[in-house]
Amino acid sequence: MVVIGIFMVLPMMILVVFSFLEADPYGGVEPVFSLEAYIQILYEIDFDDTVVFNPIYLNIIARSVGLALVATFGCLILGFPVAYFITRQSPRNQNMLLYLITLPFWTNLLIRTYSWILILAKNGVVEQPLLALGIIDDSLGMMYTNGAIAIGLIYTYLPLMVLPIYASLEKLDFRLVEAAHDLYAGRLKVMREIIVPLAMPGIIAGCILVFVPSLGAFIAPDLLGGGKKLMLGSLIQLQFSSSRNWPFGSAIAVCLLALVMISLTIQARSAGKRRAMEG
């Protein structure tokens, strides 16, 4: 208990406390209570102390949530068929494929994201053959867009979607699929009526595992978005490094935490309701 307390709660407490303090311009905090950090998220405080509504951070929050949703959806669309495919292989091949899926996770994320720059860049791996074949005659301008960030996020978090879905599909009794076929359900109907509902716990777990870290991601936005398309993660990171506004960084982190907790609560509620229904 004590260990959990020290490792889990203490850093959080510090974060929350910092968010209510005043910033030291040289980094760190001054021990003076202030709500300024939170006000700063929505309003700009001019030099003459007038408070003006400032949507810039709200935009960043909205973009973060939007991109995280796109990444989650993208991972789901790609991850579900992959997970399903893996469960239909022989046990030996299943282990091999799972190993391959998790392999990138053990190498440095920075380096893997850099390689996406090579792929998406002007005259990069994608564009060169298209240019050479004359299919396009100008750069597609894929880098430094929301699309590039989304691709980076999907790539990064895909294994976190595949693994929980695999785990729940693997438990699925294939004889239920036979029973559904027997009762006149074609392939699509079986997928919709039997496989997806029974894999739902895995799908939800995968979505949370992708959505939450996507919200706070900063490597993909920095490298593939060129730092122009800020996301929450990059914004927080900025406050602790170059901007030296620790309270503001903490305040955004607390907001992020709140967003995550709200989505987790909604999920837990609906899961609880479903469990109650299933008995």
Place this chain on the structure above:
Amino acid sequence: MAEARSNALSVCNVVKVFGSGPGAVTALNDVSVNIEANEFFTLLGPSGCGKTTLLRLTAGFEQPTGGEIFLFGEEIENLPPHHRPVNTVFQHYALFPHMTVTENIGFGLKMLKWNASDIQARVSETLALVKMEAFATRKPAQMSGGQQQRIALARALAPRPKVLLLDEPLSALDLKLRQAMRQELKTLQRETGITFIFVTHDQEEALTMSDRIAVMSEGQIQQIGAPLDIYERPLNRFVADFIGDTNFITARIAAISGSKATCTAGGGLSFSTPMVGEHSKGDTVTLALRPEKIKLKAATARAKGSATIANATYLGTDTTYEIALTRDVMVTARDQNIAAGMGRFNAGDRVSLEFAAGSARMLTD
């Protein structure tokens, strides 16, 4: 295949091999059977003889390794399971765990695009049939094995398929319920005109419900016939042994006249049986004689053809006696306990044996 056309199901020389190489299992070995429309047909056989495999081939979950299957005269090799007018009651139930009983039973109808009110009506009707009205809103996990089995039955019945495959559908029910369900199923089958292909281990079930029975063993059909045929006229040792109790008596053909033979066995017994197979006078054959066909009479120790009772076992309705015909030939006789008490004889009593002509059967092996 003119004959195949009038049948609900025609299985022609079907072979099913699982796996390949040295580990291959031959589940069905050249099985041929014709099942008529509106027939209550039972597959009876010990565990692992291929009953479920034959049903799975019919439902379309497996493809035969060899041979052909016709459903109402139509070759069905390329017809996927969801296009076959066949429903299955699975041995392992296979109820959908995320659906209520009502949704489970309505599933087939929903897939057939019935409208909601018709589905509702049919589901209630079917629930009533299996006496499970009170469970409509339960999930499978909230029911006992026997209750789940009845829902599995209801789910397969609801769409009124042309052919219903039942894989041991009553095995999890208690005796009373099983007997009641036998009646219900039989009535239902007669009323709906659905062809039933019924799998069971239980010979009593097979004998009481079926129009015809196929006795299977090790991937092959040993005999097909009406219950009476199977019980009274078993073809071979396996069938005679698997269904009911039988005395196997080694006998010698003493005389042949037309299609009848007179056989003699140790202890001075003599039987008149129909000839089976290619035998001639003097050959040794195996005869099957049901214990209840033997009539016992008290005899004096010296009487010709009498024997000593070695053992008596009281079974409630009857008593069985093991009788030593000679030093090493024993037969079992079954005698109904008509009078009150333990049975008419005791171990050590001398009895003489009588049996009606034709009660012993010559077997092919």
